[in-house]
Amino acid sequence: MIAFQNVSKAYANNSIAIEDIDFKVTPGEFVSIVGKSGAGKSTLLRILIGEEKPSKGRVFFGAAEVNKLAPKELPRIRRQIGMIFQDFKLLDTKSAYENVAFALEVDGHAQDDIKDLATQVLDIVGLRDKRHNFPHELSGGEKQRVAIARAMVHRPAVLIADEPTGSLDRINADEIVKLLVKINELGTTVLLATHNDQVVNSLSRRVITMIDGRIVRDEAKGKYVLA
Amino acid sequence: MxxxxxxxxxxxxxxxxxxxxxxxxxxxxxxxxxxxxxxxxxxxxxxxxxxxxxNDKIDISVYFKNTATEDNILQLQDALHSLVEVKNVEYISQAKALELFRERHKDDEVISKSLEVLDKNPLLASLNVTAKDPRDYSVIASYLDDKNLSEVVEKVTYNQNRLVxxxxxxxxxxxxxxxxxxxxxxxxxxxxxxxxxxxxxxxxxxxxxxxxxxxxxxxxxxxxxxxxxxxxxxxxxxxxxxxxxxxxxxxxxxxxxxxxxxxxxxxxxxxxxxxxxxxxxxxxxxxxxxxxxxxxxxxxxx
Known part of the structure; x- marks a missing residue:
């Protein structure tokens, strides 16, 4: 489903973000990508969604070679990949429902569909009662759940979570991880980039460890070890 | 969509x-x-x-000598008509010119009496030529400048409005x-x-x-x-x-x-x-x- 083939990314100032990255992800997997800040986790994810072009190598999402796609073809790929971030990236002027509905609006869904789908997905993440609340009226955990609802409303094949628990307390972080596991169990492939060792160790799933832009370990049931 | x-x-x-x-x-x-x-x-x-x-007020007037016959005038009228630059040619005979003059000065007693004193019509027959395009007047004027016409043509007035x-x-x-x-x-x-x-x-x-x-x-x-x-x-x-x-x-x-x-x-x-x-x-x-x-x-x- 996802394949990185000898991918490297260097910037104009010769700093290397990732180097010789080579791995595959099969449908339904839950993969944690771990490493310190600056290890190249986010760069890797940005390359996967076509936000950045690799300097070398090839990146595949399904049959599409992402780095060869024209800009107008990228939105189609992005609709198949849901994304959540540490800073939630919600629109402050829109309610929880409107934030989720917005993702469907820009995809051209009919108004009735939007109403059904947005309500349904907010129900799944447990925010039906708070659907009319604005982001400033929600806790960190709730904001992240809105972000998950927005990412999942397209029913994507893959969910990418870039440090989703980074700004959450332990209890909220656990809830988000449980939600990600639940999403994975329903068939969605999950790619989790994190430097939260407790989260990774509690999962007991595949772990890819990155240090200084390189993959140093790729274990089926790995632990968070940065040595 | x-x-x-x-x-x-x-x-x-x-x-x-x-x-x-x-x-x-x-x-x-x-x-x-x-x-x-x-x-x-x-x-x-x-x-x-x-x-x-x-532009509508510009025209060229060709005045004929007293010796010019009506045939001479009508021939020139036809010739002018055949020019592509010419829009209209109006013939004003001596009698018509006098009639128009009288009409124009009917309130002027001196002029009216002066005309009565004269035993013959002092005005000349003329052709008033209008061009399709104001820029064509110079072409028409040069056509009328022909030496052969000098025997019958007294003068050609190229209206000075052109300059304005x-x-x-x-x-x-x-x-x-x-x-x-x-x-x-x-x-x-x-x-x-x-x-x-x-x-x-x-x-x-x-x-x-x-x-x-x-x-x-x-x-x-x-x-x-x-x-x-x-x-x-x-x-x-x-x-x-x-x-x-x-x-x-x-x-x-x-x-x-x-x-x-x-x-x-x-x-x-x-x-x-x-x-x-x-x-x-x-x-x-x-x-x-x-x-x-x-x-x-x-x-x-x-």
Whole structure:
């Protein structure tokens, strides 16, 4: 489903973000990508969604070679990949429902569909009662759940979570991880980039460890070890 | 497609309102450009009318010697008719010329009595020649300059209005060029201001644009609202400038009618209102859309 083939990314100032990255992800997997800040986790994810072009190598999402796609073809790929971030990236002027509905609006869904789908997905993440609340009226955990609802409303094949628990307390972080596991169990492939060792160790799933832009370990049931 | 288009327009309207006073300032600059454009159109119409009126007053008169027979005159009339430059040739016989002269001076007793004293008609027969195009008079004049005609032709008068019209045409041409330059300068200014406003809108919508990309919005969906925003500036500016023109036309009407009684400015404006509205809207939309496209291409690299 996802394949990185000898991918490297260097910037104009010769700093290397990732180097010789080579791995595959099969449908339904839950993969944690771990490493310190600056290890190249986010760069890797940005390359996967076509936000950045690799300097070398090839990146595949399904049959599409992402780095060869024209800009107008990228939105189609992005609709198949849901994304959540540490800073939630919600629109402050829109309610929880409107934030989720917005993702469907820009995809051209009919108004009735939007109403059904947005309500349904907010129900799944447990925010039906708070659907009319604005982001400033929600806790960190709730904001992240809105972000998950927005990412999942397209029913994507893959969910990418870039440090989703980074700004959450332990209890909220656990809830988000449980939600990600639940999403994975329903068939969605999950790619989790994190430097939260407790989260990774509690999962007991595949772990890819990155240090200084390189993959140093790729274990089926790995632990968070940065040595 | 219709749903997508209506949402793009909806987001464009949202950006327009969100920009508040910046939108107002942008529209004002655009209104200025459109007003100059509008005045240029009206100026063209008025000066065109003036030139047409003056052109109608130009002709060439060929006066014949007393020895010239009517056959000579009619032959020349036919020959002139055959020239492609000639629109009309009117023959005025000696008797007709006298009749017209008497009619023109019927209130002047001295002239009337003087005519009675004369035992023969002192006036000459003539041909009044009108050209299709005022520029063709020189061609007709040179045709009449033929030595063979000197036996029958007494004199040829090439109406001196020509000089006045040439000068007026030159002045009008210069004024039109100045108006066009002013329109271009203001149009560029309006485009730059609109471009900057849209750039600001793009910056202030950065989060929204980022999320649109994140959730897989098409490029058209991301770019479109900003271009719609530019088009809205153009439409609003077009309508406002036309509204401003209504009292301007009403105020100018008495002055124009004194100078050019043949022209009814208000009637002309009313009769061509839809045409003016279309011009203003098209020009406004063009400016707004061009600014939008430029800003999006420059600042929204997708």
């Amino acid at each position: 219709i749903t997508a288009l209506s949402r793009i327009i909806k987001y464009g309207i949202q950006i327009f309102w969100r920009n508040g006073w910046v939108s107002v300032a942008t529209i004002l600059v655009m209104v200025l450009a459109l007003l100059v454009f509008h005045n240029l159109i009206i100026f063209n119409v008025l000066t065109g009318e003036v030139i047409t009126l003056l 019209i040439d000068r007026l045409s030159n002045m009008v041409g210069t004024a039109e060029k100045a108006g066009l330059i002013a329109t271009i300068i203001l149009a560029i200014t309006a485009t730059l201001v609109t471009f900057n406003t849209i750039r600001l809108a793009i910056y202030s919508s950065k989060d929204e644009i980022g999320i649109m990309r994140l959730v897989g919005a098409s490029n058209m969906f991301i770019n479109g609202p900003h271009i719609v925003n530019g088009v809205i500036y153009g439409i609003v500016a077009g309508v406002i400038s036309l509204i401003i023109m209504v009292p301007v036309i009403l105020l100018a009407e008495p002055y124009v009618s004194v100078l050019l009684p043949e022209i009814n400015l208000t009637a002309y404006f009313s009769a061509n209102f839809m045409k003016f509205l279309s011009y203003q809207l098209l020009f406004g939309i063009f400016l707004g859309a061009a600014s939008g496209v430029l800003a999006v291409r420059r600042y929204l690299k997708l």
